[in-house]
Amino acid sequence: MDVLSDAVAAMRTGRPHSARRDKYAPWGTRFAASEGAGFHVLLRGSAWLIPAQGEPVALGPGDVVFLAHGRGHALASGLDVPLEDAQPAKDGSLPDLPPPPGRSEPDTVMLCGAYQFDRGRTHRLLSELPEVVHLPACVGVDRSLRAAVELLGMELEEREPGSDAIVTSLLDTLLLYVLRAWWQRDRKGTGWSAALADPAVAAALRAIHGDPAHPWTVGELGAAGGLSRAAFARRFTALVGEPPLAYLTWWRMTTAGRLLRDESLPLRQVAERAGYTSEFAFAKAFKREYGVAPGQYRRRAP
Structure with a gap:
């Protein structure tokens, strides 16, 4: 199994959203802290990206920034521009603003969006991100990423039939x-970047994610690597x-x-998929x- 895909799926909730933004200088927008994670593509x-902590980051055409921890940030045409608070809708999207009088061509064009995350189950792989x-x-670098950006930009600009499903994907x-x-x-020598690059550890992680219900022992996982x-x-x-x-x-x-939140499986099947033969033992471990x-967790899930 793909550990990175699993880690993202474990904490993702709801539907992501994105929009193309035309900006006319001078402009500055402050985004409040949230449970989600945001991204911007110039x-x-x-x-200028102005994070809650750390130095501002100058952005140029083609740059991608991802803010994994939802601590709030700002975007501006210059570091001396006053910032206005973003006013998102309930789903987190931002309303389109008309261009200023006499301005037809924007100075800056961006793709902006956000993902909804369950911060209570942040995978270690994601918590290590800056x-x-x-x-x-x-x-010539990150060609797949650039292709995805280009396709997303086209869909957000043209809005043809099927765009809602395509944009989400x-x-x-x-x-x-x-x-x-x-x-x-x-490529650090420690942490999850090193764990995924280490053949033995990566093999064990794939085994765990591929069959979490299996009664794995340390010896079995070591043998896999x-x-x-x-x-x-x-x-x-x-x-x-x-x-x-x-x-x-x-x-x-x-x-x-994740199964309780996203599926309607009986508790017995959820327990089995989590490696428990007894519903009672599973319920006790889950509550701990x-x-x-x-x-109760299932009833509370959004």
């Missing part, structure tokens, strides 16, 4: 391309940040939460992890 012109993921445009694709591009560039039990346990813990069976338990509970019983 199609034309220039802009506040601002900045992917500058580079010729493209937004899901864009998020995965952004994350993939970041980890391919990041060609390591002894002790050597594998040390390497997995060092890179992932917790022992193999602790991660297995966390992922099982995360899988159970989430603080509420499975049925």
